[in-house]
Each structure stands twice: as C-alpha cells, then as structure tokens.
Amino acid sequence: MDDAAYFAALPKAELHLHLDGSVRPGTVLELARQEGVPLPADDLEHLRPHLEAPDDCASLREYITFFELPIAVMQSVPALERVTFELCQDLSDDGVRYAEIRYAPWLHVDRGLSLTDVIRATLAGWRAGKEATGMAGGLIITALRDMPPEQNLSLAQVAGRFAAEGVVGFDLAGDEAGHPPILHEDAFRLARSLGLNITIHAGEGAGAESVRQAIAMGARLIEHGVRAREDPEVAAMANDEGVQFDMAPTNNFQTKAVRRLQDHPLPRYFKQGLKVTISTDSRTVSRTTLADEYLKVAHVLGCTRQEIWVMNLQALDGGFGEPAVRAKLRDQWVGEVEAAPAGS
Numbered sequence: 001m002d003d004a005a006y007f008a009a010l011p012k013a014e015l016h017l018h019l020d021g022s023v024r025p026g027t028v029l030e031l032a033r034q035e036g037v038p039l040p041a042d043d044l045e046h047l048r049p050h051l052e053a054p055d056d057c058a059s060l061r062e063y064i065t066f067f068e069l070p071i072a073v074m075q076s077v078p079a080l081e082r083v084t085f086e087l088c089q090d091l092s093d094d095g096v097r098y099a100e101i102r103y104a105p106w107l108h109v110d111r112g113l114s115l116t117d118v119i120r121a122t123l124a125g126w127r128a129g130k131e132a133t134g135m136a137g138g139l140i141i142t143a144l145r146d147m148p149p150e151q152n153l154s155l156a157q158v159a160g161r162f163a164a165e166g167v168v169g170f171d172l173a174g175d176e177a178g179h180p181p182i183l184h185e186d187a188f189r190l191a192r193s194l195g196l197n198i199t200i201h202a203g204e205g206a207g208a209e210s211v212r213q214a215i216a217m218g219a220r221l222i223e224h225g226v227r228a229r230e231d232p233e234v235a236a237m238a239n240d241e242g243v244q245f246d247m248a249p250t251n252n253f254q255t256k257a258v259r260r261l262q263d264h265p266l267p268r269y270f271k272q273g274l275k276v277t278i279s280t281d282s283r284t285v286s287r288t289t290l291a292d293e294y295l296k297v298a299h300v301l302g303c304t305r306q307e308i309w310v311m312n313l314q315a316l317d318g319g320f321g322e323p324a325v326r327a328k329l330r331d332q333w334v335g336e337v338e339a340a341p342a343g344s
C-alpha cells in the first residue's frame, strides 16, 4: 500500500481544528445566498481564493483574514448546525474518528444570537454529526486574544455550563503579537474551575515567552508551539509538565511560523521526547486534510509510519474527551492497525 492510501485508511485523531477555517466553499456560497451576505465572487472558482490561504501568505495576521467570509455566513442557528454537521462528515471521509472542534462564539453574535444560542447550535450539529458518522470527541470554546478580558471571562462562564454536554475545553486564539495570554488569566482560571480543560495557541506569532505563560496558565495542549524551541528552558518546562504540542505543518508554513516546510521542528520535538501531534488547524483555509498532513510529515519532514502512528495515538491520549471513550478507541485502533501489515 502506498503512503497516500495508508494514511487515508488509518483511523486518525485530530485535536487542533477550527470550525470556521473548515467550512466547505460550496456551503459558504449557499449560506451567503440564503442569508443575504455579500460575497466578493458569486461562483466557486472565484470564491476559493478568498477562502484558501496561498503558500506565500505573509503572516498569521494575513492568514486570519481568510476566516472573515465563513464567519460572516455563520451567524444563525441553522448555519452553525450545518457547518458543524458537515465538518463531521468531512472528517469521517478523511478517516478521522476522534476530533475536537474549536471556534470562537464571540464571532457569531453579529446578527443577534447570544453566546448560549451559538454554543447550543454547534452542539446540535455536533450531536447530529456524531450520530451520522460515529465520530467521538467534543467541542472546544475559543476566547480571543484581542477581546477585552472581561468578555473572555463571561465567555468562560457560559462555556462552563456546557461542560457536561460536549464542551470539553477552553482555548485562546487570534493574533498573538502584542496580546500575551496572561491578560486573560482570570477567564482561564474560571474555565478550569468550571471543569474545562485548557488549551492555548502560543509560540506561533510570538516567541517562547508566550508558551511559558500558556503553560503557567494551565494549558495542557499548546497549539503550534513552533517557537518554543527558541528557549530550551521552555521546552524543558513543557517536558516536565507533560504538555503536548498540536502542530499543523501546512498552516505553520503559511503563517510563516516556519520559513520553509522542511524546517518544521516537529521531528526534532518528537526525537527530544516532547509530546507532539499532527493537525490541519483549518482544512479549508489551508486546503488540506489530516491524511495530507500525515503524508507531508512522512515525505517532507522524514518521519516514519511508525513515528506518525505514535503521534496519532498521542492525539487520542492527550485529548480532552471522556477517558473511557478514548481508551476504548485506542484498543480498537491498535487492534486494527497493528494487526495489519503496515511496513515502516
């Protein structure tokens, strides 16, 4: 079996995945028509360049602009349900069987929805998606770095009410430069006290200090963490505390967290014994799938099938969803995959 077929067939887990970065282009077009949202193009061919970041994208700040159109059409209950449901279908087609999907509710209140409405709508889409595909995992609520801290505090309060209904974590994302995580410490303390697990985007648009702060604020999952390598003490701190880095190679190249894909630190982190996993971050904006990311990690970064399998199981082990569900999946996957002749 060639690598493309092998990675496509592998049962996979993905932890670092943005709902608004993963909306089907055709769905953006249809929802915009239904909801009267103006678009810069009225056919798919011309719309795609507004939804998919190019490889010569200059920075995280530019990358984030590709989320604007999907967010503009995700302002109603049916739209939020639909995109969440469709993402479950797309994940399932990609061989992903465990996923944690994240998004920022404050970006979906422009047309009158409350934070509660937004979270309920995505949970309804998630439940329907799980039912249709057998997907496991949960939703992660994302706070935004450039929001006033009190707005993230109220978001944590609302998110905590859904801790028993499928919301498994609380995240911080957005433009990193000039917005250190520590500004939002109170929101994260509250989220933890309400039973949510903590994940923080750090070490992408800003350096190792941002990763240090994120770990100190209780993050078990650091999203990206590419620049943690700039300070060996921060890497050692991550190792000591068992912190995991959920990296997205194509995205990290597009945001220029790495200058060349082949320089991505993922293999080095892995060899140093750090916990690392592979994700897409945004399937539409980065025009990728998890199987494609695994293939790049094999072909461009030189990792073996066995190493990638270890990273895949790490995603399952390090996830926030119910431990019993993850343990059961792990047994199933190990039985399936390790019984099959895979080669290395």
Ligand SMILES: [Zn+2]
Binding pocket: 016, 017, 018, 173, 201, 223, 281
């Ligand atoms: Zn991300």
